[in-house]
Amino acid sequence: MEGDKQGGFTVFWADDGLDTGPILLQKSVDVDPNDTVDTLYNRFLYPEGIKGMVEAVDLIGDGKAPKIPQPEEGATYDKIWKKKEVAKVSSVNVKFAPGPAAFMQTQRSSVKAD
Numbered sequence: 436m437e438g439d440k441q442g443g444f445t446v447f448w449a450d451d452g453l454d455t456g457p458i459l460l461q462k463s464v465d466v467d468p469n470d471t472v473d474t475l476y477n478r479f480l481y482p483e484g485i486k487g488m489v490e491a492v493d494l495i496g497d498g499k500a501p502k503i504p505q506p507e508e509g510a511t512y513d514k515i516w517k518k519k520e521v522a523k524v525s526s527v528n529v530k531f532a533p534g535p536a537a538f539m540q541t542q543r544s545s546v547k548a549d
Contacts, residue, residue: 440466441464442464442466442470442479442480443463443464444462444487446458446460446491447459457502457503458503458504459495459501462487464479464483
């Protein structure tokens, strides 16, 4: 994955910004030098993402869900979009995903991949 040492995901509270709401929980994993988007998705993101959503719902239901402010320093989308392998493999994943799999909006247009 182009030299990344760790990957992961964040479950956050929605607000008016783009992925700017307070953090509810985060999970991370070490990235193997041979990992691809597919191997990382199948090994970690899919199974741990399901567990993470269940954990988030339980925390909310129990009244114990934190709202940790996200730091603005270091926040960017640029790094991921510059990775050619990520863009190439993700387009294949989107092609075979059921239902509306992805939605992207730019300043000029909106694209929905079914």
